[in-house]
Amino acid sequence: MSEPAVWLYWSSWPFLLGGVFFFLAGTIGLLRFPDAYSRLHAVTKADTLGLGLLVLGLCLRSESWQAVAQMLLVWLLVMASGATACQLLARYQRESDTDSAVSRPRAEPFHNER
Amino acid sequence: MNAELLFDAALILLLLALAAATLHTRKLYTAIVLFIVFGLMLALTWARLGAVDLALAEAAIGAGLIGVMLLAAFGRSGPEAATRxxxxxxxxxxxxxxxxxxxxxxxxxxxxxxxxxxxxxxxxHLAASGVSHPVTAVLLNFRAWDTLLELVVLLLALLGVRQLHSPNMNLPAAWPLLQAWSRLLAPLSIVIGGYLLWRGSHAPGGAFQAGAVLAAGAIVLRLAGLLPPLRWNWWPMRACVLGGVALFMTIAAAGYWLGSGWLDYPPGLGKTLITLIEIAATVSIAVSLSLLVVGDTREITP
Incomplete structure (x- = not known):
């Protein structure tokens, strides 16, 4: 490998490790967080930042500009679909929360008596 | 330990665990979601084995469309009864x-x-088939009879679902965000579907994958309320559905009467005929799959 290629190869490691960290953190958040909103928060971090860092790291290692462009396009598409899906899921959750609060106020076992 | 072996072992264990969880979970909805994840993992496995055609088909049809169909059926079904x-x-x-x-x-x-x-x-025998991708050569030349029957099976499935007269899904008013997103996705699905169809002659891709991607675009548009109801009694819709089988049968019969035999393309014409069949089959598969998921089942008598 030539000198700049070696330099690029080693400089990709922080990005790849950062991506792995965000994916791990997102997965743990998905499993451990209490409600839908904070789970969505955790998962979308993995989708956008984790995948972005992985793509950046892999771009530094890739052989051709075509591969770089393809990976960046994939990242853009996943980021857009993740953001949209997150908004839709959060909105669905909020509507079902308000629906259940309006239609059956005493259904919850520990609901405060007013 | 070899990194590839580690990945493969994790994939196999995950597949088996997902299959078991899909079968043994209590709630129907959880089972459907697990089944979709299972399909995605299966697609990854096919890709890992080098069967990119199968991976594309599994991801588009096995995980995507069948998942949507199962969810649609779940939405239409009543409360589930726990049966053992x-x-x-x-x-x-x-x-x-x-x-x-x-x-x-x-x-x-x-x-x-x-x-x-x-x-x-x-x-x-690849040179004689008219296409340069072995999977397409098998599907549309050497074993074209199988592909013709697959199209007939899809047609029968659509007719069967129409006989069941399942009630329409009550689609809620779509949120503006979903509409904006589907406006962005639908052109993408046309581009990707067209690319998969064009690619099929020399690389992994083809009618079934392209049709599934196109159908996904149509379904998203329909769910967002941007397409009018897909009505069976509108004749272009029926023509699109029947077009694939009809063209395939016509070419097969013409080969039988005028040429060398049933589904035996004349030399030199192979590529043209295969391309024509692929295009008609893509349209037919796309419309059939869309009708299976979001078709209007009400008969409107003229």
């Missing part, structure tokens, strides 16, 4: 499954020594 199979049924299915497993092992075992004669046979 009687022991006799369980015993019978265990017996049947072990017999199937024996058959399967007998069929798959020769492949382990890489001694299958078929790939060499296909590659030696």
């Amino acid at each position: 199979a009687p022991p006799a049924v369980l015993a019978a299915s265990v017996l049947l499954c072990s017999l199937l497993l024996v058959l399967f092992a007998q069929g798959v075992w020769p492949l382990a020594n890489n001694s299958a004669p078929v790939p060499e046979l296909v590659n030696s």
